[in-house]
Amino acid sequence: MHEEDSSSPRDNLYISGLKNFKGNKIKIIFSDGSYIHVLQDIVLNNHIYEGKELTPLTYEQLKKDSEILEAERYALSLLSFSQHSKKNLALKLTKRGFSKNCINDLIFKLEDLGYLDDTEFAKTWVASRILRHPEGKHALLAGLLKQGIERTTAEEVIQKLVSDETELDLAAGLYKKLTGLHKQDEKIAAVLKARGFSYGVVRKVMG
Numbered sequence: 001m002h003e004e005d006s007s008s009p010r011d012n013l014y015i016s017g018l019k020n021f022k023g024n025k026i027k028i029i030f031s032d033g034s035y036i037h038v039l040q041d042i043v044l045n046n047h048i049y050e051g052k053e054l055t056p057l058t059y060e061q062l063k064k065d066s067e068i069l070e071a072e073r074y075a076l077s078l079l080s081f082s083q084h085s086k087k088n089l090a091l092k093l094t095k096r097g098f099s100k101n102c103i104n105d106l107i108f109k110l111e112d113l114g115y116l117d118d119t120e121f122a123k124t125w126v127a128s129r130i131l132r133h134p135e136g137k138h139a140l141l142a143g144l145l146k147q148g149i150e151r152t153t154a155e156e157v158i159q160k161l162v163s164d165e166t167e168l169d170l171a172a173g174l175y176k177k178l179t180g181l182h183k184q185d186e187k188i189a190a191v192l193k194a195r196g197f198s199y200g201v202v203r204k205v206m207g
Contacts, residue, residue, distance in 0.1 A: 009034070009059055015052045018043070028062075030054075038066035064102070071098045071106050076115070083121045086111065087148020122149050122157040130162065134170040137162055139196020171197045171205045 009032070017029035026043045029035045042048075042065050046058075054062070071093055078084060078092060086107050093103045110116040122144050129135060129143065137158055144154035162170075171192055178188045185206060192202045 009056050011056070013054050013059065015048065015050055015054065018048070018050060036063055038062055039069055042066045042069060067098060067102050068106060071096075071102050072109075075106060075110060079110075079115055083124055084116070085118050085121045085148045086116055089116065118149050119153055119157065121147070122154060123161065126157055126161050130166075130170055134174050135195045136167055136171065136192075136197035136201060138198065142196070167197070168201055168204060171195075171201050175205045 009030075013034070014031040015028055016031045017027075019027040019029065021027045021037050024040045025037045026040055026048075027035055027037055028043070028048065036059075042062060046062060046065075048062075074096060075089060075093060078089065084092075089110075090103050090107055093106070094100075098106075107116065125144065125147060126140055129140060135143070140158050140162065141151075141154055144157070145151060149157075174192065174195065175188060178191060183191075189202055189206060192205065193199070197205075
């Protein structure tokens with residue numbers, strides 16, 4: 001989790017010590033007793049050493065660069081396991097303790113690099129959903145909106161992947177399954193409606 005270690009200095013500070021911290025972080029201790037934790041790579045890249053003088057601007061930049069790099073590494077580890085919508089990734093980064101500005105900058109960067117794409121996420125989500133848990137267009141739209149996908153994008157993806165015929169086939173498959181479980185028609189109709197199938201689709205499927 002990222003934490004702010006101390007308030008911003010008003011005057012230049014001298015580094016009085018460097019100590020290894022958790023994981024791959026370094027604790028930078030200043031002459032006034034304050035300290036910050038930054039990633040080792042940031043320390044190396046900025047040639048940080050004992051006795052070096054830091055201006056308030058450099059101090060803030062160190063913290064910012066370290067937070068962004070840490071957030072990026074965490075985000076990429078999440079994306080290596082599964083696709084995320086921008087909203088879902090931002091929520092996980094927030095829970096991890098990263099600042100709003102850091103998250104916004106990182107989301108923009110990852111989107112620009114092609115690591116984040118809400119349209120592709122929506123396509124994958126809909127394809128997986130109708131395979132594992134058949135639903136109608138209404139439920140799919142609500143699900144995508146909940147995932148943080150913009151309504152226009154969600155509607156375009158559903159229109160492309162779920163035709164009226166496909167939706168009817170999904171409802172028919174679910175109807176057949178429920179009939180095999182000896183469910184009464186009233187209960188079957190209630191389940192179909194709860195799964196987001198329209199009244200017209202339910203009526204066609206149930207004859």
